[in-house]
Amino acid sequence: MFKDLNPILHSQLRLAVVSILISVKEAEFTYLREKTDATAGNLSVQINKLKEAGYIDVTKTFKDNYPQTICKITPQGVQAFEEYVRDLQSYLNIKK
């Protein structure tokens, strides 16, 4: 039976962020913005949603007086992404 896709991940920008973070150890906010072509405001909102869901860890630091936001996927985020991909596969198989 087809399982509903995780609504937190089934969103273009949030999925893009998690897809990047799944393949790296950690990434800075500016890197995510550059790779996703998103606006800072929109990206910030979506990162907060992922953080609230427990899918990513966000660390804010200062380097040479400039704020730095570093994002890292959590084990819960990895599990959610894997489940999302599995659901996606089963959905696409049913469609075929």
Add this chain to the structure above:
Amino acid sequence: MENNTENFSPEDSLRVIQTMIDKTKTSVVDNSFYFLVWGWLVFSGALLQYILVVFVKTPANGAAWNVMFLGFIISIVRRVKNKPPRVKTFIDEGLASIWLCIFVVQILIVIIFLRRGDWEHCYPIFLILYSVGCFLTGRMLKFPPLVWGAAACWAIVILMTFVDAVTNMLLTSGAVLLSYIIPGYLLRGEYKKQLLNQPN
């Protein structure tokens, strides 16, 4: 990129995942800097020692290796001055651990040879150690010139057992040229090429 959720189909999801993974794959870091700095320093140290032994004939020829202190200064200055990378991959982390371990083992080997006094046997040991770093870096970065450089080190180590300690100094320079300096320049070229082809 907008945060589209209304008309976001599973097919779109797959496309986003694929695109993002492709973009991350090209997040290369210029790893050539340390290969070139340390490569040229070891090359100069070994060659200088050879000149001091053969032509100057001084017993203080070991002083040639003081050039290595330059490497520490350059590495520390670069680390302090450069901004931290905006993205850290698992490969970057693995490589950092490998080279940290090689650095510690190298210091231990220096201490052992200084205490024992039989420094003439140190060259093949150092080359074996360097080859480990080259080989693993080459495999992890999927960069064959470093793997071939490591293989060249192994061949030169065998050759070293047939010649005297003074010739070993020259062979060390040759090995470092093949395993660090040439692959280092090739790696820099590869990095520049990848930057030009990067989607973003």
